[in-house]
Amino acid sequence: MKNNLRNVLDVLSLAEKLKYELRHSWLSNGRQESVAEHTWRMSLMVVLLEPYLDKELDTARTLKMVIVHDLVEAEAGDIPVFEVTTAKAKELKQLNERQAIENLRLKLGNGIGQHIYELWHEFEDKQTYEAKVANALDKLEVQIQHNHADITTWLEVEQELCLLMGTHTEFDQCLTQLKELIEEAAILKMETAGIDVAAVKARVSAKHTPAAGLEKRIAH
Numbered sequence: 001m002k003n004n005l006r007n008v009l010d011v012l013s014l015a016e017k018l019k020y021e022l023r024h025s026w027l028s029n030g031r032q033e034s035v036a037e038h039t040w041r042m043s044l045m046v047v048l049l050e051p052y053l054d055k056e057l058d059t060a061r062t063l064k065m066v067i068v069h070d071l072v073e074a075e076a077g078d079i080p081v082f083e084v085t086t087a088k089a090k091e092l093k094q095l096n097e098r099q100a101i102e103n104l105r106l107k108l109g110n111g112i113g114q115h116i117y118e119l120w121h122e123f124e125d126k127q128t129y130e131a132k133v134a135n136a137l138d139k140l141e142v143q144i145q146h147n148h149a150d151i152t153t154w155l156e157v158e159q160e161l162c163l164l165m166g167t168h169t170e171f172d173q174c175l176t177q178l179k180e181l182i183e184e185a186a187i188l189k190m191e192t193a194g195i196d197v198a199a200v201k202a203r204v205s206a207k208h209t210p211a212a213g214l215e216k217r218i219a220h
Contacts, residue, residue: 007107017074024080026149033145035070035078042066045137052174055129062130068116069123072100136168136175140182147185151193159200162186
């Protein structure tokens with residue numbers, strides 16, 4: 001057993017990097033957010049939202065998925081979605097992350113290593129209800145954090161992304177309503193800062209086609 005526990009300690013040492021691996025998100029006190037902090041609040045969201053979701057949730061499995069979904073970033077690093085702008089960049093990111101999860105599976109062995117490997121791929125595939133919930137919370141937590149941060153930390157693309165969360169939440173009424181509240185707060189924050197929200201919505205509609213369904217989602 002000690003050999004297995006040594007391997008666990010090695011992975012925990014690797015995971016410590018997530019406490020200082022920084023994301024492109026800022027806290028309300030002006031400090032940049034770590035990957036571990038993002039994962040922690042996603043986990044809290046699972047616990048707090050579970051009673052309100054449309055379907056019965058395998059909470060333990062969802063929490064495991066949330067906890068391990070960014071574990072690959074301890075090796076592959078965190079790359080914001082808006083920096084993955086080409087097919088080649090996306091392919092490289094996926095390759096690095098798949099290699100990182102494979103390394104973890106080999107390190108931990110066919111027991112817990114295989115379990116983590118399967119959980120990570122379940123999250124990536126977005127097919128199960130639990131994976132869809134976890135992915136939705138991933139996007140929603142990001143916007144909650146942006147809403148907490150100073151508006152000067154928002155890039156133009158982040159003004160647009162706050163209007164696109166519906167594509168991740170439309171499968172569940174609870175998450176859709178939560179998305180609406182988070183989006184309303186984002187719009188208010190932009191309006192208060194003097195940002196032309198109508199122009200932001202126009203950019204979103206122009207970039208994402210077909211626009212009819214999208215325009216309906218972002219009209220409010």
